[in-house]
Amino acid sequence: MDRRCKFWLPKKNRFCANAPLQESEFCGNHKPGWEQLRIPCPIDPSHSILRENLDAHVKRCPLQKQVHQLQMQPFYKKGVNGGRDEDSSELITSDKVEEHPSSKFTKSCSESSDISSEMKRNAIYKMSVPEFTELLTKIKSIHTSITSSMQDSYAIPEACSIWIKTQVDRKLPFQEKHILQQASILGNLEAFGILQRPMDLIDPESEVHLCSDDSSRDKIGSPAVVEFGAGRGYLTHMLVDCYGIKKVFLVERKSYKLKADRSLRQKERMTIERLRIDIEDLNLNAIASLSGIPYLAIGKHLCGPATDLTLRCCLPEQYSQSKVSGLSINCNLKGIALATCCHHLCQWKHYINKRFLSSLAITKEEFHAITWFTSWAVDADHGSNLSESVDWGLHLCDIKVNESGVGVNRVEEIVRNMKAVDRAVLGFVCKEIIDVGRLMWLKDYGLEAQLVKYVPSNISPENHLMLAKCSNHL
Template sequence: MASSNNTTAVTCAYFLQTKKRYCRMSVKPGRKYCGEHASLDAANQVCPTSAAKYARTPCPYDPNHSCFVSQLAKHMEKCNSKPKPLPEYIKENINVIDNDEEIKVNLGTLSDKELLAIIARVSKIHSEFVGELPVSVGRHPVLEATLASLTESRGSWRHVFQSSSILYNMAKVGVLTSGEMRSTYVEFGSGRGQLSYAVGQAVDLETDALLMIDKSSPRHKHDNRYKVDGESHASIHRVRADIADVDLGQVPLVRNDTKRLVGIGKHLCGAATDLALNCLHRANNPNGLVQGVCIALCCHHQCTWRHYVGKAFFKELNLSQTDFAIMRAMTSWAVCGSRQAKEHSDPAGENEAKTSILPGRYAAMGLDIERREHIGRQCKQIIDRGRVEFLSSWPLQAKLLYYVEPDISPENVLLLAHAPLR
């Protein structure tokens, strides 16, 4: 708010409402407002001959500050808000497969007959192409001391146990090796980097490297534990970017100093898994740079057709984009009966329960909670089977397995792939 009650000509006449006082910035002779607030006054309170000279405009990079119109070009060269040039490995939507418009399906709009028909089809496809997943729960020795120091009732113990079992399964198929050749382990959606930190303890960082990709920059990152005298470890790197935009093969670490690439992720939600797989696929080469993939899957209700890498598998089964959307909606059933599964919320399932489905409808159809959970898991695994087929075409040997018990995490399926064992 501007006011003329301030009689002091030396300081700005703009009244700061939140601070209940006038701005204390000095003003130029003959002017009423400082440079910061001059643009807020249309008349600018200057004589006509000097109005053009002192005219100000909001900065194109950040409208929260302004500059003289006459000095705009010079200001834009040195403005602190000027966007920094993007690295050569950042290319917008390079890992997005296509731009198909998403189809959204509300299960409440399907008739009982239609819903039962798609359920029967899901069960048939699951039986023929997925089957029962093997269980491979284990612990890697590198995390035994950490597990022993935590209480099993704490959430942190469960997270470390999941990482331990992921490392166990990576080692089991030979993708967690060290010393043979320069390997880079790329964690997608790394967050604080807990999984990368665990991998770093299991390999030799004198020869191997860690690369973490995440669009946010969280506090208390685990890779800070590798710092010496405030300096980052030479073998640990972070890329702050959306997975959709990362041309992995152009990241200097991968392009110049990597002989073997392994992609990892822990609870990589929905479409992020498909973006990560396509990112790795683009970085692969005829010599098989990508030697392994190990991703703990989750949040299938957030998958999208435009990002999904398993389209070819769906089309082979004569499944359409609409069928994909229906299965995606039914994946929320997989945790509908779990009162302890707070690790991942499911707003899609909640909305269905509150608004889309009449009370008692499922009971009348013979779809109790246990049956719906089973169908939801089948839908998840069919979507994941498309990802397995995508990896198998590289070629890698790929499979799905349970890597922890459901009481540790209801999202307990691991996508594991490795180069053919020689």
């Protein structure tokens, strides 16, 4: 039997399968003492290398060739959709917002452009009890002032019946809860007037019309769909099967197995392009095959800042400036449907509407606190719709402030003693504040937009769907 490395891998519940070094029981990756000599690969930090082998490894790292090929693409532009890390003080005058007592918290964090969840949590725990309670009171007041009628819109269209009734290839790896989410996204697109149902629901090959002037559509050919954060691409697969789309672009930075691409390419007259690129670096206007074609931008569960990056990608800031100056804009974007997700990962630098937050006197540090609270939205039992709860349950009056006991342990103790339902409600409130800011940005842009809960929270607590459509004059 071949000798194997004696290093035990707990996650895989087995020993390492690599061959050991000569006169050693371990391979080069797991030899005791070598971990101090290893450093993360500068090209792909997911693996490490010996410091002495750095120069040689960089030349042959498998990711190096991929990075070089990507940088040569005309649609690659580093950080084009990333946003800027300016403070709120740059967006509004100082006489509108007084310095909040909590502005000193996360002082060390604010020096970094990428704030981790651990940094956000530690910063909150360092607050005094009065600062913490004032922050919660402020969040409640803001939510009350911006609350709009965000309707439940669980819409399963008849066009998606072939998927709902599992009349598709049984080999496709999908789960019922994902089918329901995808179908409701498409149903809301139809209800919002962005998609029209095929003339013949029985024939999945019948073509769909984006809501635009039919004569202009005839001149430019079939519309396209761009799915951001596409993953395996099954939202697009359902859209193609049920609405007859013929041209799709799948934007995803990671590599996946069991993708929908193979099944899509087998369809007649189907054009599919997969762009393996970070949304932050994608210049959508430089994709030659998309030039001059009206398109619909979609995304399911765009984690954290990916929603903000997508909005900038579809509606670059220079277009907004042109609109303000009264210039006409040649915009091929016809509609947007983005299901937001993982708000706890949001970053101030990337957030699309800092001006909105600043008008509400939300500082950069408070924004990071709000994003951390959003992770609580998935803490409780979602058998009931917690996002509709009227009573906050944040019993602020019950929090006794002991001046002699102010400190890290006091706030941490308050957080740990909060009921799960109270934490969840606060999480939903903070998620809504973040998404309403995005919605207002779209409206300020001149788009017709709305925010809906597209599935019940017992299907997915990440149930916010942002819809927008462009007018013909854009």
